[in-house]
Amino acid sequence: MSKSALKILETAEKLFNKNNFIGVGVDAIRDESGCSKTTMYTYFKNKNQLVMSVLQARDQRFKHSLFEYIGTAEGVHAIDKIFEWHIAWFQQHDFKGCLFVRAVAESSNEQDIREIAIAHKQWIKQLIEKHCTMAEKPHLHELIYTLIEGLISRCLVDGFDPILANDIKQNINNLLYYKTSPTAIN
Known part of the structure; x- marks a missing residue:
């Protein structure tokens, strides 16, 4: 380019x-x-093509940055790194939430933009699922993905709270290190 x-x-x-x-x-x-x-x-x-190109470039940088941060970590350690990477992002001075979510919200149902955003989010979810499976906790990937996605909005609206972030990180680790599946309480 x-x-x-x-x-x-x-x-x-x-x-x-x-x-x-x-x-x-x-x-x-x-x-x-x-x-x-x-x-x-x-x-x-046109502007739509420019928006799509911006999202594609951001997706590539996001993936590269996250992969670099995770390094050789796997399983629980990789999940920890994924969470830490997001926490660092939330604290950046130009943090304005997820550009992919904002693009979909503002795109007037442009299918090409939705597809880029969906692919980006699916990639993150699959990365979390891969490492939850390696940690023998595949059932937790949706919960962890949803927590991270929710924190993106929460940190945008409420601002970053390091105590809350640390508590959530600790709770995720507790779930990942829990040795047996908890039984449902009836």
Whole structure:
């Protein structure tokens, strides 16, 4: 990808994350990136294609960053790393929640955008499921996935609470290290 296309993508992602998808027009992206309208439309035929390209690039960076953070950890240790990675993200100064969820909410049912977001979320869920299975706790993957996804919204709305994050992390670890399946209470 050319430097101009990368600059447009980076600028669009920054503006979409800071503001929203609907309120940021291609003129604002063009002006902020310093490229011409012709250059912009050479690489991205319309705003929808630009949104999809931003999400695809973000998905690749997300996966690379998370894989790098997990490293060689597996099972319980990998789940711990996945949770820690998210906690670090929630504390970043530019944290504005999940760009994939926001894109779907603002996309007016654009199927291409939904498919990118669904694939991204499924990847995360499958990664958690893989490591829960390695830890011999496959039944916990939906719970852990839902906790992390819920924390994304909660940290956006309520702000980051390190005590709450630590408590949730400890509770996840307690579930993962629990030796036998708890019996249902009737």
